[in-house]
Amino acid sequence: MFSWGDLYSISETWKETKDSNKDVVVVMIVAYDKNNPSQPLVYAMTINDMNTLEAKLNQDLAATEGANIDAKRKKLNDKQGLEYDKNKNNLEKYFLQKYGSYVISLYNANEDVSNWSKLDLAPGTGINGSVVLPEPCN
Numbered sequence: 573m574f575s576w577g578d579l580y581s582i583s584e585t586w587k588e589t590k591d592s593n594k595d596v597v598v599v600m601i602v603a604y605d606k607n608n609p610s611q612p613l614v615y616a617m618t619i620n621d622m623n624t625l626e627a628k629l630n631q632d633l634a635a636t637e638g639a640n641i642d643a644k645r646k647k648l649n650d651k652q653g654l655e656y657d658k659n660k661n662n663l664e665k666y667f668l669q670k671y672g673s674y675v676i677s678l679y680n681a682n683e684d685v686s687n688w689s690k691l692d693l694a695p696g697t698g699i700n701g702s703v704v705l706p707e708p709c710n
Contacts, residue, residue, distance in 0.1 A: 573603060573656065573663040574617055576632065576648040579674060582617060583625050594622075606660070614681035616688070621675035628674045664704045668693050680706065 582599045589597050600616045619625055638644035652670075659666035668678060668691065678691045689706035 573667050574599070574601060574615065574678075576652050577645055578617065579625070579671065579676065580629055580645060582619060582676075583622065583629055586619055586622055611683060614685055616679040616681070618677045618679075619675070620677055624673075624675040662704075664691055665693070665702070668704060679709065 578599055578601070582597065585599070586594055586597045598616050598618050600614065603613045603615065605611060605613055632648055633641065633644050636644040636647050638647055655666065655670070656663060664678070664680070672693065679688050680691055681688050688709040690709055691704050691706055694703040694705050
């Protein structure tokens with residue numbers, strides 16, 4: 573699953589991208605389900621509102637102790653790693669609860685990567701939603 577550092581990286585990539593291409597900036601990862609390591613999980617993330625994402629990332633950095641940005645990023649990623657360990661059976665839900673207010677979109681590909689679904693928390697459940705709903709994209 574994506575890390576805090578991935579959120580930071582996509583924001584930096586977006587800033588360096590030509591204006592005409594900013595709406596197609598995407599970061600993808602391949603992860604492995606510990607319960608089914610033979611089937612990789614493919615995720616993609618996009619930015620819906622760069623101003624909100626940047627403000628949230630800056631808030632995180634300001635609230636984190638560290639001598640420089642690299643030290644702060646490491647602390648944020650290490651902290652998130654511990655949280656992922658606690659939520660390892662539902663990383664999608666945890667990610668959406670933790671970063672849903674950062675105004676990004678999370679997508680998951682099917683097994684042969686021929687179809688994608690946008691992942692959201694169930695309507696009406698807000699940031700503390702308990703159900704991840706896949707919405708087919710194609």
